[in-house]
Amino acid sequence: MAISLKESIVVGFSDFWSRKIRSIVTIIGIVLGTMSVIVVLSLMNGVNQKTIQWMLERGGLNKISIYQNWEYQSKTGQRKYFTYRELKLIHSLIPEVKYFNPTIRRGFRISYGKKEYWTSVRGVYPDFSPIEEWGVQKGRFVSNFDINQSSDIIVIGTKVAEELFGNLDPLGKMVTVHNRRLQVAGVMEHRFMKNSVSIGNDNNNALSYLNRRAFIPLSTMINKITNQDKINGLALKTSTPEEAILLKDKLEGILSNLRRREPVFIIESAQEEAEKAKKNTKIFQIIFFIISLISLLVGGIVIINIMLATIQERTREIGIRLAVGARRRDIFIQFLVQTVIITLLGGIIGVTIGVSILGFISNFLKMELIASFGTIILSVAVSAGIGLIFGIIPAIHASNLNPVEALRHE
Amino acid sequence: MSYIIEVKNIKKVYNMGKVKVEALKTIDVKIEKGEFVAIMGPSGSGKSTLMHILGCLDSPTKGEYFLDGLEISKLKKRKLATIRNIKIGFIFQTFNLLPHLSIHKNVELPLMYSGMNRTQRKKQATKILTSVGLIDRKKHKPSELSGGQRQRVAIARAIVNNPSIILADEPTGNLDTSSGNDILSIFAELHKAGNTIVMVTHDPAVAKRADRTIHIIDGEISNGNIS
Numbered sequence: 001m002a003i004s005l006k007e008s009i010v011v012g013f014s015d016f017w018s019r020k021i022r023s024i025v026t027i028i029g030i031v032l033g034t035m036s037v038i039v040v041l042s043l044m045n046g047v048n049q050k051t052i053q054w055m056l057e058r059g060g061l062n063k064i065s066i067y068q069n070w071e072y073q074s075k076t077g078q079r080k081y082f083t084y085r086e087l088k089l090i091h092s093l094i095p096e097v098k099y100f101n102p103t104i105r106r107g108f109r110i111s112y113g114k115k116e117y118w119t120s121v122r123g124v125y126p127d128f129s130p131i132e133e134w135g136v137q138k139g140r141f142v143s144n145f146d147i148n149q150s151s152d153i154i155v156i157g158t159k160v161a162e163e164l165f166g167n168l169d170p171l172g173k174m175v176t177v178h179n180r181r182l183q184v185a186g187v188m189e190h191r192f193m194k195n196s197v198s199i200g201n202d203n204n205n206a207l208s209y210l211n212r213r214a215f216i217p218l219s220t221m222i223n224k225i226t227n228q229d230k231i232n233g234l235a236l237k238t239s240t241p242e243e244a245i246l247l248k249d250k251l252e253g254i255l256s257n258l259r260r261r262e263p264v265f266i267i268e269s270a271q272e273e274a275e276k277a278k279k280n281t282k283i284f285q286i287i288f289f290i291i292s293l294i295s296l297l298v299g300g301i302v303i304i305n306i307m308l309a310t311i312q313e314r315t316r317e318i319g320i321r322l323a324v325g326a327r328r329r330d331i332f333i334q335f336l337v338q339t340v341i342i343t344l345l346g347g348i349i350g351v352t353i354g355v356s357i358l359g360f361i362s363n364f365l366k367m368e369l370i371a372s373f374g375t376i377i378l379s380v381a382v383s384a385g386i387g388l389i390f391g392i393i394p395a396i397h398a399s400n401l402n403p404v405e406a407l408r409h410e
Numbered sequence: 411m412s413y414i415i416e417v418k419n420i421k422k423v424y425n426m427g428k429v430k431v432e433a434l435k436t437i438d439v440k441i442e443k444g445e446f447v448a449i450m451g452p453s454g455s456g457k458s459t460l461m462h463i464l465g466c467l468d469s470p471t472k473g474e475y476f477l478d479g480l481e482i483s484k485l486k487k488r489k490l491a492t493i494r495n496i497k498i499g500f501i502f503q504t505f506n507l508l509p510h511l512s513i514h515k516n517v518e519l520p521l522m523y524s525g526m527n528r529t530q531r532k533k534q535a536t537k538i539l540t541s542v543g544l545i546d547r548k549k550h551k552p553s554e555l556s557g558g559q560r561q562r563v564a565i566a567r568a569i570v571n572n573p574s575i576i577l578a579d580e581p582t583g584n585l586d587t588s589s590g591n592d593i594l595s596i597f598a599e600l601h602k603a604g605n606t607i608v609m610v611t612h613d614p615a616v617a618k619r620a621d622r623t624i625h626i627i628d629g630e631i632s633n634g635n636i637s
């Protein structure tokens with residue numbers, strides 16, 4: 001002997017339609033709230049994926065990098081660079097490493113005829129290429145033969161090639177670096193990050209700095225250019241991200257022994273960095289999510305008020321329903337369902353509008369926004385949840401009315 | 411002793427802050443199954459208050475009320491809703507139809523709350539609307555009908571569930587004589603068919619249509635309970 005939930009929903013729906021204008025006005029608040037939720041979630045999602053993509057473009061998650069720690073001042077004069085012999089020792093202590101690339105980086109002027117270009121020139125091993133997952137588009141990269149012979153060759157980025165040679169083919173041309181004549185042996189692939197935050201041209205792309213670089217054999221750098229046995233950096237790659245984390249710990253032990261436990265170097269694993277970056281965006285995600293929730297709460301409070309006003313106006317109707325046999329539960333569900341319909345509909349409309357304006361916002365902010373299935377479901381669920389929570393108070397109020405008093409209501 | 415309604419020592423006091431209004435003072439009423447009873451009395455004498463108690467819309471402050479042998483004053487609110495739904499058909503002076511629903515839906519309303527399925531309740535409502543002569547208006551909203559027609563819809567709604575008693579509080583009070591007479595002839599038919607009817611009225615001519623009349627003055631029954 002009871003009205004079914006299905007019947008209550010039918011009643012709630014017909015209520016909704018018979019009061020279209022009020023329902024629509026109520027919906028707008030929820031629509032705006034849900035829109036902001038979906039946009040914020042998509043923004044965060046986009047930032048997250050961007051970070052991962054950047055990591056991947058920079059050589060993947062199996063990579064370990066060792067830098068000089070500029071913030072640290074050694075009291076006992078520990079060197080912030082490696083000697084060639086130290087590197088040979090480190091390499092022999094970690095036979096499990098897949099790729100091994102020491103680097104010397106120095107700023108030089110490269111000249112060709114009357115043209116010159118200032119840039120960062122790097123002395124590297126052939127392993128640079130697989131570690132960075134970056135190869136040549138023409139010619140060849142630094143080889144083991146070049147390392148053994150300290151060959152007088154240079155491999156240049158596309159920006160360097162453009163600046164020095166314009167439309168000429170750089171291969172085989174002789175350039176001068178620090179009074180040394182080097183032959184261009186290769187031109188690197190052009191680097192460009194898709195969907196990146198770039199305003200205007202190529203030069204502002206997240207990866208375009210790489211195109212400005214030039215590479216020579218590490219031995220050439222030490223023996224013929226700087227004449228100093230000072231190596232500033234080291235990059236390694238393992239087969240899996242898990243191995244990279246293990247290797248990082250091992251390296252920390254080795255370096256700490258080499259430098260009397262003083263932190264003159266920083267060791268970074270890409271895997272850990274990616275996790276750190278994710279954690280950072282998570283905090284923002286939570287903050288923005290809370291802000292959007294607050295706007296939804298405001299929508300919810302508006303709903304409480306409108307529903308209470310509606311119930312006040314419909315007191316007599318409630319009295320009539322009670323008089324013909326509606327139970328308190330029937331009245332409660334009728335009004336709760338109505339509120340949930342309003343917020344659910346608002347949620348769906350909000351998500352639809354939100355998703356369809358993502359492209360526009362993306363252009364405006366120069367950031368990528370990605371709406372995942374999960375974000376969409378979460379946004380709709382949150383708005384329906386708001387309806388449930390804020391629908392309860394008016395629904396209880398309606399179901400507690402006394403039949404005789406409700407019938408007497410004008 | 412086949413009383414369908416048995417009211418013993420019922421009292422109703424409205425608590426208005428400091429002032430207490432004694433709307434009913436010690437009322438005893440017995441109504442037999444199939445009787446048609448009129449209730450008369452001056453304005454403010456407590457007729458509606460008594461009807462609300464009989465209709466399980468309100469509970470007495472004191473006393474016992476048996477409906478169909480069931481002690482109502484001991485029941486929970488939830489159970490009262492069910493009693494209102496299946497045992498009572500209430501007709502109001504002001505019709506009290508839902509303005510947003512068609513008259514067909516209005517008549518279906520008690521059936522919906524009793525859990526009858528859609529097809530069955532459509533059939534039942536159609537049958538009842540036909541018997542009060544309004545089936546051709548079933549799609550209309552109450553505001554599109556005359557007062558007499560609205561009251562016929564209200565009667566249809568009251569009897570659609572086959573209630574044990576029909577309670578009518580001044581059902582002709584808002585109607586002209588001719589539509590009032592239409593309503594009264596429907597009551598006469600319902601009475602002939604064996605229904606129990608309790609009707610409040612101010613009009614002695616209307617009260618004459620009933621088997622007997624109970625007079626209430628100042629919350630008390632004035633000339634005994636059985637005429």
Ligand SMILES: Nc1ncnc2c1ncn2[C@@H]1O[C@H](COP(=O)(O)OP(=O)(O)OP(=O)(O)O)[C@@H](O)[C@H]1O
Pocket residue numbers: 424425426431432433451452453454455456457458459460
């Ligand atoms: N909810 C209430 N609160 C306070 N007093 C009430 C309430 N309902 C009724 N009363 C009082 O109880 C008394 C009886 O009222 P009731 O409505 O039963 O009279 P009635 O006989 O139906 O009058 P009428 O013929 O005008 O309809 C009146 O004095 C009225 O003011």
Ligand SMILES: [Mg+2]
Pocket residue numbers: 457458459579
């Ligand atoms: Mg009255």
